[in-house]
Amino acid sequence: MQKKYALVTGASRGIGKAIAVKLASDLHYNILLNYNSNDNAALETQVLIKAEGVDCELLKFDVSNPDQSKETLEIWEKNNPESHLEVIVNNAGITKDGLFLWMKPEDWNSVINTSLNGFFHVTQPLLKNMLTRRYGRIINIVSLSGLKGNAGQVNYSAAKGALIAATKALAQEIGKRKVTVNAVAPGFITSDMSAEFDEKELKKHIPLNRFGEAEEVGDLVVFLASKKASYITGEVISINGGLYS
Numbered sequence: 213m214q215k216k217y218a219l220v221t222g223a224s225r226g227i228g229k230a231i232a233v234k235l236a237s238d239l240h241y242n243i244l245l246n247y248n249s250n251d252n253a254a255l256e257t258q259v260l261i262k263a264e265g266v267d268c269e270l271l272k273f274d275v276s277n278p279d280q281s282k283e284t285l286e287i288w289e290k291n292n293p294e295s296h297l298e299v300i301v302n303n304a305g306i307t308k309d310g311l312f313l314w315m316k317p318e319d320w321n322s323v324i325n326t327s328l329n330g331f332f333h334v335t336q337p338l339l340k341n342m343l344t345r346r347y348g349r350i351i352n353i354v355s356l357s358g359l360k361g362n363a364g365q366v367n368y369s370a371a372k373g374a375l376i377a378a379t380k381a382l383a384q385e386i387g388k389r390k391v392t393v394n395a396v397a398p399g400f401i402t403s404d405m406s407a408e409f410d411e412k413e414l415k416k417h418i419p420l421n422r423f424g425e426a427e428e429v430g431d432l433v434v435f436l437a438s439k440k441a442s443y444i445t446g447e448v449i450s451i452n453g454g455l456y457s
């Protein structure tokens with residue numbers, strides 16, 4: 213029997229975890245759970261997803277590594293000819309904040325390699341089968357920083373801004389094959405990435421007066437991944453409590 217899968221990168225923790233759990237619970241997708249290093253967190257998330265009655269396979273690889281990404285994904289597709297990957301959520305991303313004047317080349321390169329190039333490394337090897345089957349959803353998790361730019365995050369803003377442009381361009385290339393490509397741009401969301409931020413101070417600038425929850429981003433991604441979003445492509449949808457729109 214054919215099994216339908218959704219791949220979520222960086223899904224061991226935070227926003228990716230919430231997205232993966234909701235794709236399982238709300239759309240009944242089997243999940244390919246990618247992560248980089250945190251085995252315990254990935255195993256815990258796998259248990260949560262399996263409790264929804266779907267399959268969840270752990271695919272540990274570094275999205276910034278082109279060969280590792282391509283090889284792992286191609287081997288999975290080869291070993292699972294009866295399985296269809298319908299949804300790709302490019303969520304894995306990192307920050308290495310600092311003022312541009314003193315930014316080290318390694319901090320520039322690691323952010324670009326993970327938060328931008330990871331999209332290329334993961335999506336390209338999987339795209340051919342999606343196009344052949346004439347159905348698919350590609351959802352890129354970007355950021356408010358990629359829309360407005362953020363001081364102290366020139367590397368991250370560049371990566372997310374480029375990913376927004378890539379989303380729009382790819383949507384135009386492959387729309388005829390009924391594969392949609394959209395981006396979700398969160399503002400401040402409670403997770404390990406935002407743990408150091410001063411919520412009390414920052415929320416003064418957020419009209420809804422709080423950080424968002426990973427589950428709220430998950431709900432938006434589930435909508436875009438569903439059949440209900442069939443006529444939306446090339447869009448960037450903000451989820452930021454009114455901070456910027």
Ligand code: NAP
Nearest residue numbers: 222224225226227248249250274275304305401403404405
């Ligand atoms: P997080 O809590 O730091 O979690 C990051 C996840 O990405 C973890 O599962 C981590 O795996 C994985 N990861 C990191 N580098 C990876 C790599 N090279 N290859 C594969 N997996 C990798 O981050 P988050 O807050 O959930 O953020 C998720 C996405 O939302 C990111 O793209 C981020 O830029 C974006 N975003 C977040 C916020 C926010 O306020 N939190 C706002 C806007 C946008 P391990 O567990 O193995 O380390």
